[in-house]
Amino acid sequence: MNLTGIVNRVLRSELSNGNQRMGASLLRLFFHDCFPQGCDASVLLVDDSARGIDSEQNADPNKGSLRGFGVIDTIKKTIVSETNCSSVSCADILAVAAKESVVILGGPSWTVKLGRRDSLQAFKAKANSDLPKPSFSLQQLKDAFGNKNFTPSEMVALSGGHAIGSVACTFADDTVRQVRCTTSTVLDPNSTRVPLDKTPAIFDNQYYVDLVDGNGVLNSDRVLVGPGSDRAGQVQTYKTSRDSFFKDFAKAMAKMSEMGVLTGSQGQIRRVCSKLN
Template identity: 35%
Template sequence: MGRVNFLTSLILSISVGVILFSGRPASAQLRQNFYSNTCPDVESIVRRAVSAKVSQTFVTIPATIRLFFHDCFVSGCDASVIVASTGGNTAEKDHPDNLSLAGDGFDTVIKAKAAVDAVPRCKNKVSCADILALATRDVIVLAGGPTYPVELGRLDGLSSTSASVNGNLPKANFNLNQLNSMFASRGLTQADMIALSACHTLGFSHCTQITNRLYNFSPGTPVDPTLNRQYATQLQGMCPRNVDPRVAIDMDPTSPRIFDNAYFQNLVQGKGLFTSDQVLFTDSRSRNTVTTWASNSQAFNAAFIQAITKLGRVGVKTGGNGNIRFDCGRFN
């Protein structure tokens, strides 16, 4: 989830809001094996392409997960975040909140789409939105996370604007009320939010996202007191004052390449990188969930599968609201 990052800021237009939020029932069209007649091997084709990409660079894994989250949260799971800007339109991907999305996530979807379309019976039959959903599941599994069935049948969106990103991605400094409100508006519960936040067990962020916690937390208290002191000192060593903003730091200081419940164990120890991570433990309303999942990986995995399945239903496009893009980066 930047928030990685699965985890960004301002207000959907009324028209987009109608599509996103009153359009939730459209998810009823989603089902497993949606392409059984048109492209029966789509899952294995995508899996091979994703595995090849991951073998080239690990960044593929967190980049793809984060791309899925950013796509679904802004205008629904419709691959609109992949569309490139044109002379007459600044697209979602070029909004400041999306500029940190790693190119490997986009490349993963584009290569998987090419692999699918290379099969004659599958050509132009599978949406970019569905390929992103499948690729997200596949990278989670490749990182050691749980496997799960992916519901399919999404169409690709017909609009992608920078303005639609405003206020629709969680910030690194969000408190529990802000997190719950943003997730609830997408039909996701507090438990879903906490489970999805665990995607921060993978990948990295940048020092600029946490310097306020290390040096300017509040008058008279430069370091955020909820930060583990040893961890804070470690972060200060990696992120000195006036550090190059491109310097990257692992989101999970213990197992940054493994999808596991260490994220919650870190929160119990005061080692949440963002305020929006650590608040899940410091706020009594969410603490019990964190402590439970810190000690029970099976319970966490079950909750995560439920949460990411629900995330994949947000703002799904149907009928005239979407199509299947020939090129994921351009409208037909």
Template identity: 45%
Template sequence: MMASRGYCFVACVVALALALLATASNGQPLDACFYDKVCPAALPAIKTVVEQAVAVEPRMGASLLRLHFHDCFVNGCDGSILLDDTPSFTGEKNAAPNANSVRGFDVIDRIKDAVDAACRGNVVSCADILAAAARDSIVALGGPSYAVPLGRRDSRTASQAAANNSIPAPTLDLGGLVSNFASHGLSVQDLVVLSGGHTLGFSRCTNFRDRLYNETATLDASLAASLRAVCPRPAGDGDDNLAPLDPTPARFDGAYYGSLLRSKALLHSDQQLLAAGATEGLVRFYGANPEAFRRDFAEAMVRMSSLAPLTGSSGEIRANCRKVNGY
């Protein structure tokens, strides 16, 4: 028990130092040990459900990571992506980057039920569940662990327009990617290392079709030929067919960067990381140094998960992650 407390103290100090540059909207920093007294069973309950879901379907790990990313890039890490549409707002689920694409909402529902049972009440926010589930998904697929800053509250609204404008598209050129990440307070290094999250999972044909038929000069010819069978023309045919984002889509490793270096990136936005010296150098560095990638990815995830969180009275803890309380 003493060893566990010592570890937690060190983890909290490290996570707090990384999160202080992105404190919550009312000035209160997040805290990796936030639930130690409120409900010490919370994080183990989240981890158990995530591990079960990923064991059944490894792709779910990438989906839960993506849910967290798409949540944080729209008005901060506030659980807004989980809200269904209401008469008073149109939510984010059917925004262009999310429609027929983001998934895992049922797993978040199961986690919420398990956490509420473990804590004997509604004390863990849906936004915190997203952040912890993303970390646990990464670990379940062989990636690095890290102390997740916690203490977020959930938003009472969502915005489809904000989702359409804030989430970087797979068709963006490098300048657009750098600008998008900068608008969220994230650096060029954060762009390259967080893009490495594409070491996990798959993408839909509609996200890479143009690359197969219009960008053959920047895509390995043999890969393009094989993918055309998965993703035919015209648009509409096979839009939801899937292809892996790197050769090992169920294992967290450095294969993503190797794919970029061999002109085998599935998405235009990924291959664009080789378009300029600064990002190209980082791609080559992480391709040659997988342990540095693991370390820097963990630190970048802490920074991303600390984007504009709600705390205190500025939000709520939803009883149902899909609905604002009282609705």
């Protein structure tokens, strides 16, 4: 079985074993890997002071909220045991896992170029400074994505990653928090979370429907259609055309998945994704 086949099988088993949110968590994990420095699996490295690793997992946007590390480890182990192949990088696994998560949940596919290598460093300061915050205004969002060479239009399409998954109530916009954070939610009955749209286990264009209806969950979602937004037309287009959103999202994800990849003799192929060899 090839990489995509193994990733698909592990993910399906994870999702059907009561861990329905994992697809969303892996998509977010990939975004948080790529955006600060590049899609180099740097986000998977844990603290290791002897080797100068100050883990990105402890950066503010990641601490206590990033998930999916165990699934990446399971995929890595499965590849080694079933194919005897030790030349698949953690960065390749992460990129394929994000894409397959979207596909399994009903979303579009895109081409993931393989052969990327894993970083020798973590970039905690960059994770803190470069990842967008839920409190951001539309201009701050445009700037954060613009700094990474994404257009405002690509930013709006990528925000559609919020078609799946949920957020901790602490992050939700004040109005949402007051109304929706008092009861338990579909995805995580035991914790105080709120789904990012009305269909959090399906990758569809409901996120944009909810935005237009004034039901965006994060401030950074709501400002896309808020007063004075010059992106409202694009949100409206995605609300009415799932195909249009899928096409733009897939294209932007393919672009994101090529940010700062390591190739050739750069980096290494980690044997264990959380540690340097």
